[in-house]
Amino acid sequence: MSTYVRGNHPAATILKVDVGPERRLDAVAAILDEALRQARVVHVSGGPPAPEALDFWAAVNMKLGDVDYRGENPMTLERIPAIWNDIRYDPALATTYRHSKTAQPLHTDGAYNANPPTIGFFFCEAQARHGGRTLFLDGDCLCETLQRESRELYADLRSIPIAFRKGEASGQIVPVIGRDKYGPVINWNYYRISPGQSAEIDRLKNAFFAYLESRFVQTESVAPLHLAPGDCMVFHDLRVLHGREAYEAEKAGERCLWNLNVHWRGEAVVRSSSAS
Incomplete structure (x- = not known):
């Protein structure tokens, strides 16, 4: 049992x-x-x-x-x-x-x-x-923390599409944070973001990578x-x-x-x- x-x-x-x-x-x-x-x-x-x-x-x-x-x-x-x-x-x-x-x-x-x-x-x-x-x-914890502490970053993660790929295989072109009836949908891998998209995407990916490390990993909030x-x-x-x-x-x-x-x-x- x-x-x-x-x-x-x-x-x-x-x-x-x-x-x-x-x-x-x-x-x-x-x-x-x-x-x-x-x-x-x-x-x-x-x-x-x-x-x-x-x-x-x-x-x-x-x-x-x-x-x-x-x-x-x-x-x-x-x-x-x-x-x-x-x-x-x-x-x-x-x-x-x-x-x-x-x-x-x-x-x-x-x-x-x-x-x-x-x-x-x-x-x-x-x-x-x-x-x-x-x-x-958890995606809910991430989104709630972003909305409290970094609203501008959260808005960009919700609205700016990013292209991902690995090797020759193309992946999705979506915002990092989506949402459906079940809650947040997260699409994120810093090292699998297609290069050369835009300065805006370079800024966003580096900002979010740093935020995850400093806010959650380094503080052991995982x-x-x-x-x-x-x-x-x-x-x-x-x-x-x-x-x-x-x-x-x-x-x-x-x-x-x-x-x-x-x-x-x-x-x-x-x-x-x-x-x-």
Whole structure:
């Protein structure tokens, strides 16, 4: 039997779900589907260990929606057909965020996709001995803070379209902050903004990058999540920003997460942040 425990951090609500000894795909998919209807960030424990975990969780996610087959060569950024991408420490590839042990700024994964998946799913195969927590900031918390503290920046983020791309693949051309009936829709990745757009966009992207770092990351006003080996994290990618702490590692694979992305068939959570 699954258990649900809600952790209300001011920056983001994280729902902890233990699927227990249950291994039937339909049952686990139903548990995860219900969790995604309750919170924008879900921490899952109790699933199978590696190596069978990847096949198991891929099958679970296929019951939730359409899996996005967007594998990627980490050096050339060439798209390759694959379900999983590894976020693995590798000193030979450490010039990329994906394979480095450096901190990763707050971002969304789907900004550079023309049709962004709604759900990001990560399985932890190996965790660093120190550091490496994922950091979350709910879109509601972000927007409420901006409206209180930096109205002009908020207005620009809502109104100025920005083009994103990764490698040869063009992404969306949208404002950083949109809105629908479920709340804010966030499209942000500083390093995937198409270059040479305008001085106005250069100013805006640098201002927002600095604001996120100084207002939320450096003040630790983000919700941290530590994954143990075998744990998973699942989140609404268009509704929350996520980043990563720096971590300690020396050998390739010392920290390793596996990521897939899903076009979920469910509906978004109206509100998950506990901020007022």
